[in-house]
Amino acid sequence: MARASNRLSRFNVTSLALGLAFLYLPIVILVIYSFNASRLVTVWGGWSLKWYSEFFNDGAMLDAASMSFRVAVTSATLATLLGTLAAVALSRGERFKGRTLFSGMLYAPLVMPEVITGLSLLLLFVAVNAERGFWTVTIAHTTLTMCFVAVVVQSRLGALDRSLEEAAMDLGCDPARAFLSVTLPLILPSIAAGWMLAFTLSLDDLVIASFTTGPGSATLPIRIYSEVRLGVKPEINAICTLIIALIAAVIVVASFASKLSREQGESAAPL
């Protein structure tokens, strides 16, 4: 009985397969077609890597990729810094009036339609007369992704035993030192996971970037989107496949990091 219930039933296997197919079939098709030798996207013309070499010779596309990559790294780093600080303030600071409100406000951008975030930032940048380009996109992505970082780090801090910090203080650390020598090492995996989350979010954002970027500094998603409007070239498939590979790698690393973080948390939990 017990063994039977542990094994997947035929129904479970079927629904799992259908679910996965629903999620990944389009992506699998895209990846396969990126190796298509034919110029026509919908006609299979044999295996080839020519669209990959096409991409690596496409200056505009490479510029956009480099722009996206630089924006993602910079904004993820800024977001991690700000998000971690916010999480620490909200979960470790003295209870102050309106803390719940601040906590809630931190979550709001997570559910806010991106169009609104993008539009409001555009209005702000226009109002302060900021030249739109790399920095405006970076700032916009930072505001979006720092909330995700804060949520990830805050949940880790919430699970962390407060008496660890007290023990550090008891053994001669001032509060700042206790944070650096005990809390920070323990939340580091979740900070890393937050960074990677912010990185991937920034990398694939189209809406906010298109609101906040200026002429001549298109990010990769913007570039791809504008290309696609003129008709899908097989080269796009190749670029998308590369992006998928990059994001998949980041997600795998991030989930390992958060697993590590959880395991450390369990051993730190009271008996």
Next chain:
Amino acid sequence: MSEDAANIATVADSPKPEPQPAVATDMPLLRIDTVAKKFGAFRAVDKLSLDVRAGEFFALLGPSGCGKTTLLRMLAGFETPDEGRILLDGKDIAQVLPHERPVNMMFQNYALFPHLNVRDNIAFGLKRAGMPRSDIKTRVAEMVALVKLDGLEKRKPDQLSGGQKQRVALARSLARRPQVLLLDEPLAALDKKLRESTQLELMELQRRLGMTFIIVTHDQEEAMTMASRIGVMDAGRLQQVATPRELYEAPASRWIAEFVGEVNLFDGQVEPHESNRLTVATRDAGTIFTAEPRHPVAKATVCVAIRPEKIKLSRRGPASDAVNAHAINRLEGVVSDVSYLGGFTTYKVKLDSGAMLRSSMANTARLDVDAYSAGQRVTAWFTPDDCVVLEQ
């Protein structure tokens, strides 16, 4: 109220005129002076005063929520008192931050740093104190040997058993040689057997180091076993401060008598005095002869407390003790319940008045020729000295 308790304690502590070292050195190591702490409207600690002498093993005992942990956390510096002073070696440390106090704490859940191994956990406080590397090495080795953790220095906390974690926590808190070591329910997470052996080890360690230990516990057996003095707390106040023996044999109040161990209580009225005896007329147990209480009884309504093991059962009454027969209390009843617990057996006796009486007798003989069974008629007897008269 707490001052009263403290007075009782000083009286109770020295029934015989023994010279006490603490009196000679006039100042105790730790003096808690009318300390109060409120959380919102809840008085966690209510104008509490207490002296702890150097080298003492002091236990704070009380039910959960009585304020004992809050008091301990104020000693460690994690809470700041709203009122009062905490004098350590004559200096007021009430407002001093935790890391600047010569006091260390062993946490209930041990709070071992999960990212550091055993050696680094123990060395943590020493590094912060700026101790030279070679000295740290020596001290850590010393501590590891002290708590018998040899060979486990490189393990991380999650690779240790509960008992081993407890030892690491102890070594870590002792490493800085604090003036006072605070222990917050240090044995609560251990199983019974391990807890008992650890109790003895802790006592041995405390004696050897001559350090002052203050332990918080809700387990009265643990407090009785380890502490040289116990402060019983309830509702943020100290109800009594006394040696384990005093606490058990001369409880200061009805609450203490009921909180510490088992007790039979009979409410009654004091009758006119007769020489060195006091007689109390009770509803449930008739007239009880008691010894003169240590404190003059102010009110007529009192409560007589008798511990179960002081009450003997017999089939014919204590005939052999004819000399004091007139002063011996006898109660007739029927055994209603027998619980055999190995070393002793407890009997519940339904008295003729309808009240229940609890008696426990040591099983000194292997064959139960003397045992009573349910339904048997017995005489329960106890001497006046076995009674404690408590005011309501």
